[in-house]
Amino acid sequence: MAKEVTNKQENYSQWYNDLVVKADLAENSAVRGCMVIKPYGYAIWEKMHDQLDRMFKETGHVNAYFPLFIPKSFFSKEASHVEGFAKECAVVTHYRLKNSSDGKGIVVDDDARLEEELIVRPTSETIIWNTYKGWIQSYRDLPILVNQWANVVRWEMRTRLFLRTAEFLWQEGHTAHATEAEAIAETEQMINVYAEFAEKYMAMPVIKGRKTANERFAGALDTYSIEAMMQDGKALQSGTSHFLGQNFAKAFDVKFATREGNLDYVWATSWGVSTRLMGALIMAHSDDNGLVLPPRLAPTHVVIVPIYRNPEQLPLLAEKILPLKKELEARGLAVKFDDRDTVKPGFKFAEHELKGIPVRIAMGPRDMENGTVEIARRDTLEKKTCPMNEAVEKVVALMEEIQDHIYNKALEFRKANTHTTDSYREFQEILDKGGFIMAHWDGTSETEERIKEETKATIRCIPFDTPEEEGKCILTGNPSKRRVLFARAY
Amino acid sequence: MAKEVTNKQENYSQWYNDLVVKADLAENSAVRGCMVIKPYGYAIWEKMHDQLDRMFKETGHVNAYFPLFIPKSFFSKEASHVEGFAKECAVVTHYRLKNSSDGKGIVVDDDARLEEELIVRPTSETIIWNTYKGWIQSYRDLPILVNQWANVVRWEMRTRLFLRTAEFLWQEGHTAHATEAEAIAETEQMINVYAEFAEKYMAMPVIKGRKTANERFAGALDTYSIEAMMQDGKALQSGTSHFLGQNFAKAFDVKFATREGNLDYVWATSWGVSTRLMGALIMAHSDDNGLVLPPRLAPTHVVIVPIYRNPEQLPLLAEKILPLKKELEARGLAVKFDDRDTVKPGFKFAEHELKGIPVRIAMGPRDMENGTVEIARRDTLEKKTCPMNEAVEKVVALMEEIQDHIYNKALEFRKANTHTTDSYREFQEILDKGGFIMAHWDGTSETEERIKEETKATIRCIPFDTPEEEGKCILTGNPSKRRVLFARAY
Numbered sequence: 001m002a003k004e005v006t007n008k009q010e011n012y013s014q015w016y017n018d019l020v021v022k023a024d025l026a027e028n029s030a031v032r033g034c035m036v037i038k039p040y041g042y043a044i045w046e047k048m049h050d051q052l053d054r055m056f057k058e059t060g061h062v063n064a065y066f067p068l069f070i071p072k073s074f075f076s077k078e079a080s081h082v083e084g085f086a087k088e089c090a091v092v093t094h095y096r097l098k099n100s101s102d103g104k105g106i107v108v109d110d111d112a113r114l115e116e117e118l119i120v121r122p123t124s125e126t127i128i129w130n131t132y133k134g135w136i137q138s139y140r141d142l143p144i145l146v147n148q149w150a151n152v153v154r155w156e157m158r159t160r161l162f163l164r165t166a167e168f169l170w171q172e173g174h175t176a177h178a179t180e181a182e183a184i185a186e187t188e189q190m191i192n193v194y195a196e197f198a199e200k201y202m203a204m205p206v207i208k209g210r211k212t213a214n215e216r217f218a219g220a221l222d223t224y225s226i227e228a229m230m231q232d233g234k235a236l237q238s239g240t241s242h243f244l245g246q247n248f249a250k251a252f253d254v255k256f257a258t259r260e261g262n263l264d265y266v267w268a269t270s271w272g273v274s275t276r277l278m279g280a281l282i283m284a285h286s287d288d289n290g291l292v293l294p295p296r297l298a299p300t301h302v303v304i305v306p307i308y309r310n311p312e313q314l315p316l317l318a319e320k321i322l323p324l325k326k327e328l329e330a331r332g333l334a335v336k337f338d339d340r341d342t343v344k345p346g347f348k349f350a351e352h353e354l355k356g357i358p359v360r361i362a363m364g365p366r367d368m369e370n371g372t373v374e375i376a377r378r379d380t381l382e383k384k385t386c387p388m389n390e391a392v393e394k395v396v397a398l399m400e401e402i403q404d405h406i407y408n409k410a411l412e413f414r415k416a417n418t419h420t421t422d423s424y425r426e427f428q429e430i431l432d433k434g435g436f437i438m439a440h441w442d443g444t445s446e447t448e449e450r451i452k453e454e455t456k457a458t459i460r461c462i463p464f465d466t467p468e469e470e471g472k473c474i475l476t477g478n479p480s481k482r483r484v485l486f487a488r489a490y
Numbered sequence: 491m492a493k494e495v496t497n498k499q500e501n502y503s504q505w506y507n508d509l510v511v512k513a514d515l516a517e518n519s520a521v522r523g524c525m526v527i528k529p530y531g532y533a534i535w536e537k538m539h540d541q542l543d544r545m546f547k548e549t550g551h552v553n554a555y556f557p558l559f560i561p562k563s564f565f566s567k568e569a570s571h572v573e574g575f576a577k578e579c580a581v582v583t584h585y586r587l588k589n590s591s592d593g594k595g596i597v598v599d600d601d602a603r604l605e606e607e608l609i610v611r612p613t614s615e616t617i618i619w620n621t622y623k624g625w626i627q628s629y630r631d632l633p634i635l636v637n638q639w640a641n642v643v644r645w646e647m648r649t650r651l652f653l654r655t656a657e658f659l660w661q662e663g664h665t666a667h668a669t670e671a672e673a674i675a676e677t678e679q680m681i682n683v684y685a686e687f688a689e690k691y692m693a694m695p696v697i698k699g700r701k702t703a704n705e706r707f708a709g710a711l712d713t714y715s716i717e718a719m720m721q722d723g724k725a726l727q728s729g730t731s732h733f734l735g736q737n738f739a740k741a742f743d744v745k746f747a748t749r750e751g752n753l754d755y756v757w758a759t760s761w762g763v764s765t766r767l768m769g770a771l772i773m774a775h776s777d778d779n780g781l782v783l784p785p786r787l788a789p790t791h792v793v794i795v796p797i798y799r800n801p802e803q804l805p806l807l808a809e810k811i812l813p814l815k816k817e818l819e820a821r822g823l824a825v826k827f828d829d830r831d832t833v834k835p836g837f838k839f840a841e842h843e844l845k846g847i848p849v850r851i852a853m854g855p856r857d858m859e860n861g862t863v864e865i866a867r868r869d870t871l872e873k874k875t876c877p878m879n880e881a882v883e884k885v886v887a888l889m890e891e892i893q894d895h896i897y898n899k900a901l902e903f904r905k906a907n908t909h910t911t912d913s914y915r916e917f918q919e920i921l922d923k924g925g926f927i928m929a930h931w932d933g934t935s936e937t938e939e940r941i942k943e944e945t946k947a948t949i950r951c952i953p954f955d956t957p958e959e960e961g962k963c964i965l966t967g968n969p970s971k972r973r974v975l976f977a978r979a980y
Contacts, residue, residue: 029621030564031608034557036621039636042554064532067524068610068641068657069580072587074520076595090559091584091598092610095645097562097577105566108581108607117598118521120558120582120610130520140832146529151558151641155585167558342630 033166043299069118074126084218088155090120162279170274183267194239203294203407209461233434235487241271291356307364440480442473523656533789559608564616574708578645652769660764673757684729693784693897699951723924725977731761781846797854930970932963
């Protein structure tokens with residue numbers, strides 16, 4: 001194979017990076033920490049975008065667009081928000097360049113210094129709530145259910161393609177409500193939307209739960225998250241939904257006349273997922289041959305490869321293949337006929353596997369004689385000969401089968417690598433092998449931090465669906481009422 | 491009417507601004523020169539985005555994403571490009587803030603100064619060609635047909651919503667080719683795509699042509715544009731497509747092995763349209779009652795308003811209206827049933843007219859008795875009573891009729907306000923009234939600049955479809971071989 005991928009067991013981190021780069025998903029740019037999302041990677045992101053956008057609209061949301069820049073002073077208005085976000089960020093201080101005096105280049109023009117510095121948005125709560133102040137006077141103006149698709153910048157020191165980059169693409173929902181209950185219901189609805197997207201489209205099982213106070217979004221009263229297990233047993237936080245209470249309404253003085261004629265501060269939520277999901281998708285399913293994409297997010301569902309010895313055979317094969325391609329397309333599938341004559345079939349097979357195309361159909365002279373094709377699944381690498389006239393139904397059915405199989409495989413993997421323990425020593429052993437741990441915790445930030453220092457594990461969430469259970473904290477032995485989810489995380 | 495719009499004849503500029511703000515399309519933000527695109531404005535932009543994106547993909551392009559930031563030194567590499575773009579721009583100089591020593595706010599951390607300043611992209615040729623260097627080795631890697639949807643920033647001193655803002659949304663295509671002829675064909679193809687979009691979807695007739703050297707994109711060998719006439723007779727450049735020659739390939743040293751085994755620099759094009767199209771759409775068709783939207787870009791095609799005296803009548807009307815709504819939706823139309831009981835029908839009518847919804851259906855008790863509805867067109871403001879059982883077909887047909895009528899009206903207007911003259915005095919008189927002028931020009935930049943100084947008119951383009959014609963320059967009397975298009979412009 002031309003582009004060899006590092007073995008996953010040997011070096012998981014290098015395996016991931018190889019996949020991203022060699023499958024043409026993304027690469028590092030000339031700008032520190034910023035990535036270039038290449039066409040194939042962007043095509044997958046577009047599929048995610050389109051499906052999420054549909055789900056947001058089905059739940060009553062509309063899109064809008066707010067400025068890239070935020071005045072520095074806005075960040076000081078919400079005390080905990082500034083601690084969380086305003087520190088590591090890109091700061092615009094000038095608005096003009098000029099020719100340097102030696103004539104050899106351009107320099108910043110000191111006469112063009114901004115009166116107030118502008119921050120490239122790391123998240124948009126402040127600029128949006130400053131805007132909502134003008135939109136909301138009465139309960140009749142509520143709810144506001146707005147989402148934004150945008151780029152944001154957080155000056156990360158250690159970056160990894162998709163997982164942690166200085167600039168990334170995301171969506172951020174920002175809603176405004178008349179009551180606390182309605183805002184909480186929205187926060188719950190959106191974490192459910194994210195979970196449904198992760199499971200049904202990304203084929204990635206997730207655990208929904210509440211973050212501890214330590215891990216909450218800066219400025220939120222409550223943060224819900226979905227957590228997925230990667231193939232090294234580590235957790236990847238894949239989406240968050242925040243109940244912001246009246247914090248931002250108070251910071252930006254956004255009050256409304258209630259139905260009863262009083263004045264009250266508006267209730268808020270915000271929620272987001274980002275191109276980080278690309279990292280999750282890659283790490284959840286792929287293998288040493290390359291990407292494994294769930295059909296619902298694959299830009300190409302089927303690739304058809306003609307096998308021939310001499311060039312005269314190609315048109316004869318094409319005569320059979322093109323109608324098949326058309327029929328598959330009529331069933332809603334994206335199909336590619338790979339008739340390149342510059343590379344051999346083996347090279348093509350490896351390339352299509354690297355790129356995670358769910359189904360490959362091969363057809364050679366023998367197949368033509370027998371009226372068959374060879375159908376190969378990317379997920380299991382199984383190959384089967386199939387009568388030509390059954391191929392369309394077979395491939396259509398395979399899309400659902402593959403989607404389900406990838407999901408179930410990931411779910412089985414998570415089950416096999418999720419442990420319940422009451423021993424701190426075992427806790428540490430499990431972490432070193434990789435996996436999720438359900439363990440008791442005494443509910444204090446101090447304990448949470450000590451466990452993090454000693455084991456590098458964090459409380460990923462307090463899952464919504466774990467039952468109450470009396471127990472003793474894994475570290476301190478103090479009483480606990482329910483197990484929480486511990487793991488090392490990306 | 492609740493939200494009165496300034497009369498167009500009285501104050502065209504205020505009329506435009508009123509429409510943008512009162513129809514809830516956009517508003518100025520707290521950040522100088524940056525706008526907030528409100529949900530209704532964004533919904534129209536999404537329709538533009540989706541249609542353009544389809545057209546780009548049909549012509550073989552794929553999307554990708556490149557960094558927001560560009561190292562300052564990149565701009566110095568293409569000499570004319572830096573003059574055109576790098577001067578008025580947002581400059582990132584620091585990457586961290588810290589608490590101020592008085593504890594009262596946050597300040598820029600001087601220890602976190604960037605080694606090299608980063609420019610927020612005003613356009614992406616430099617960062618993209620620096621990236622293409624890694625993608626292109628041989629003719630087999632060509633062509634590259636990439637488009638990017640992104641935000642860009644140009645530090646404009648005088649801004650106007652949609653027409654000229656510091657930050658705006660756009661798409662920028664950047665293609666790479668093995669031959670000059672192929673790059674020129676691409677440049678032509680894309681100006682044709684833009685013209686088709688403007689005419690078929692925006693219902694806005696445009697003139698295609700070549701820019702003069704003075705008006706070329708900074709770094710291009712040739713710039714094509716589409717120019718549209720606004721209702722004040724001024725021109726609005728609505729899209730540009732640039733043949734960049736080998737300029738950027740030379741600046742970033744992007745060479746490829748040709749089929750013949752030589753090394754050559756790669757040929758380039760770039761092309762873009764922006765949220766400026768929103769301004770063009772508004773100004774091309776709207777009237778004193780508000781927006782007039784072409785059906786193909788209207789987020790809502792039909793609004794249905796029930797007319798009733800007492801609340802008991804509403805459910806009876808709804809019983810008739812909801813099946814009608816469903817039938818219209820089954821025909822692919824976006825339909826809104828405006829059953830708000832907090833405002834009167836007259837208020838609703840005015841609001842729907844302000845927002846440019848192409849068709850309004852009203853139904854009252856009398857209509858129920860007679861089995862009719864009232865159908866009103868937004869473009870002509872005509873109202874007609876129509877049998878209920880013919881309503882669906884009527885409305886579906888109206889969509890095409892309105893789309894065509896808006897286009898034809900704009901075309902008639904442009905014809906009526908386009909003049910041919912050989913007298914410089916008449917030239918100036920026409921400009922003062924507003925309109926396009928086809929006049930002779932001697933082909934020199936000096937003449938072009940003098941005309942601009944004296945009349946504020948620029949050469950919008952040298953139209954592709956004007957015949958050769960011997961004549962004398964309108965200013966200097968020097969010989970000229972063809973008329974060019976002059977106008978004052980946005």
